[in-house]
Amino acid sequence: MVDSLGFSAGRLSSLLALVLTLPAAALAAPAVSTSATVQQILDGKELFIDARQAVVKQKASAPQDISTGNSRGQLAFTSGAVGRLNRNSQLQLGDSCFLLSQGQILVSGAQSGCTRSSRLSVRGTNYLLEVNDNQEAELSVLEGSVEVETLQNGEPTGAAPTRVEAGQKLRLSPQGVILTLLKLSSGDYTGILNGPLFEGFSIPLPAMGALDSYIRANVPGVSIPGMPGIPAIPGAPSVPSFGLPRFF
Template sequence: MIRPHRLLLTALAAALVWPSGSEASPAGSAVVQEILDGRELYIERRQAQVQERAFTPELVRTQKSRGQLGFAGGAAGRLNRFTQLRLGSTCFLLSSGQILVSGQQNGCTRSSRLSTRGTNYVITLLDGGEQEITVLEGSVELQPLANGRPLPGAPILVAGGTRVRLSSQGALLGQRPLTADDYAAILRGPLFEGFTAPLPGMAALEAFVQRRFPGVSAAPPRPSLSRDPLVETINRYRAQAGRPALQSLPADLAARNAAYLAPVLEGLLVSRDCDHDRSRWGEFQNRMAASGPLMPTSEVIACPMPAAAWNPEVIVSRWMGSPFHTQILINRPKAQAIDCVRLERSGRAVAICTLWSPLPR
């Protein structure tokens, strides 16, 4: 893998994105909106937190984690694992890895500059210095570069549904239309799986994909919400204990809860265990706390079992036989809402109920 020298990248970035005399400003900033798979997202050398802001010309990078940035202009960028970019006033400079851009945000690499008025596209840097630009929807104006300087000729307009490959020196190596399998792989891959922070161009992407490939969904299938009868059974026990009924989550929070729980439940079914990565739960709590007005404060798990044996009455009665679960479901006065999500695969089922409370004032 080619690894450009740091000084070369810094000089290239300055030539591409920083006019003389420019300083760090909100116009060249990005806020961390989401971190997945641990906490290995960094701004320069410091470990970043959700809602922390990076400014031009700071370096943002991931290791084994993925993350989403919200750019100052309203666009969003999702960074895959082992991705590195430097912020600039007119575009970011991607030096390794892969990024999905949704909205009006220009991107640069050593061999290209991408200009857009708002679209969904992916830049992937490959071994050997080559790169792929995948335009999922809309269009992108592609200016090939060699050592940071435009190559002769007019920019290339890349339409939605097209993938282009460039050499390390900006030469066009080929282009082809995206297939249904290409879209399915991207939409179910690491740039979408597990993310709950919204993409500004998601509605346009969904409409574009449905027109071309009606069998491919831009919104990956989620587990079914099992508000009934698990929630009904829990609320009956709460009434017997003199506690108010837990309310259903608003639709937007229920959708984000289902998106968070989808990979968690998949993991439980695969492992056949009854525990999961607590760091993912902590990250979800932090994201929800940053957006309000409710945040998830507790969760209970209906462990994997044969789907034919699924019985909400038995599940809840077992929870009530545990002092720990009783404390969560009955005796926490701040709990206000609940959302239960159930997933069934290959004859086995599992569910998690999350309890939500108002944010502290």
């Protein structure tokens, strides 16, 4: 007997038997790898993909490295989120997240990030992630929320994740141990909004509206420079540190 697609009953049975014997991993959907396109380069041309000088509109895909010297750069992730790299920063694109190994990145939108000892899961937010030379990390959630999961050798430890809400900053040891969880002050916001991850960029962040709304409602006296109808913030110190070396 032959069906409408031209397969005999015997052949259909053989194909079904083959599918049933395949391992689950072979039937699973492939992992979604992170990729990013260079949108903007500021302060020279020192933005690199795999140690080679990159140009605007160039695309990088996992597992490629993206790094900066004395330049800053803006990346558009395939998730729809945008990341802004500060000077002297380095990240590697991977499956479902990027790995920041040095420097600072500001993320706007639904893009998860990782350090060597933690994974940051988001559904759409604005956050700042910093990793210093000692592999200590600080996460500042400007708007939205981020769940931080501890990793060991790149794998989850099974410990319950820590939820970091808007207006909070979390400091982590190189092993992913929580050192401090503090509230972001208005001075912290002012320093970030007037710092190198906002100054000079001309392409807007995708979640800028959500950030603006949160700041207006929850951070009195602070506003985003250059937003329509909003006066620029007077000069302020650069992005706040937590007693660690800066990367700019």
